[in-house]
Amino acid sequence: xxxxxxxxxxxxxKISVNxxxxxxxxxxxxxxxxxxxxxxxxxxxxxxxxxxxxxxxxIRKNSSWIASATERQQxxxxxxxxxxxxxxxxxxxxxxxxxxxxxxxxxLMKVDPTAITITSAKTRFGSCSGKNGLSFSYLxxxxxxxxxxxxxxxxxxxxxxxxxxxxxYAEIEKYMPDYKDRRKLLK
Numbered sequence: 001x002x003x004x005x006x007x008x009x010x011x012x013x014k015i016s017v018n019x020x021x022x023x024x025x026x027x028x029x030x031x032x033x034x035x036x037x038x039x040x041x042x043x044x045x046x047x048x049x050x051x052x053x054x055x056x057x058x059i060r061k062n063s064s065w066i067a068s069a070t071e072r073q074q075x076x077x078x079x080x081x082x083x084x085x086x087x088x089x090x091x092x093x094x095x096x097x098x099x100x101x102x103x104x105x106x107x108l109m110k111v112d113p114t115a116i117t118i119t120s121a122k123t124r125f126g127s128c129s130g131k132n133g134l135s136f137s138y139l140x141x142x143x144x145x146x147x148x149x150x151x152x153x154x155x156x157x158x159x160x161x162x163x164x165x166x167x168x169y170a171e172i173e174k175y176m177p178d179y180k181d182r183r184k185l186l187k
Contacts, residue, residue: 015052017059024055034062036069037123087138094118094138101152102134109175111159125151125186128158143185150182 010027022042033045044055059066082090099116106113115133126136134155140148153176161168172179 009048011048015055015059017056022059024052026050032058034058034066035123036066036073038073040070040073042066042070082139082142090141091118091138093141094136097141097148098136098152101149102156105149105152105156105175109153109156109160109171111156113156113159126155128155128162130162132159146178146182147185150176150179150186153179 010025012023012025014021015024016022020042022044025043025045026048027045029045029047032047032050035043035045037043042059044058046055046058050058095118098118102113102116111132113128113132113134117133117135119135119137121127121135121137122139124137125140126134128134136151136155140151153172157168157171160171169179176182
């Protein structure tokens with residue numbers, strides 16, 4: 001049986017809601033996400049089948065979160081961009097430390113990630129794919145060990161809970177009762 005390579009199609013457009021402009025990015029995905037980029041722009045990532053009116057409704061429903069997230073983003077202190085030599089050092093540290101931390105916590109939590117990848121992501125410290133592959137940004141190495149361990153446990157918890165619901169945070173708290181304090185180290 002011959003299978004076609006699916007070409008990922010992404011479209012982007014600007015939409016105005018109550019005088020605020022946001023970017024709608026449609027792509028081959030199943031979920032909707034709203035994010036505030038470092039320039040304080042609102043980005044809605046959505047499946048390609050979502051209509052403009054559905055996108056506008058998502059923005060309206062999330063308007064209070066958008067306002068508070070924008071305010072938090074404005075208060076963030078800009079981090080110094082690492083030099084090329086520092087990037088190499090941080091990547092080497094990440095490749096040495098993160099897989100070991102994942103191994104320790106995965107055994108404790110009785111989960112089995114399918115892969116561990118170190119990335120150059122600048123907007124998130126970690127992610128868990130639908131197939132339970134974990135990705136971590138090398139920039140995480142700029143933070144103390146308790147913060148690194150929090151991100152590891154957070155991503156491992158996504159293997160059991162694919163959302164940020166009560167069960168997800170209960171899972172984290174079971175293995176890391178002080179997770180809220182650790183999370184603050186990342187801010």
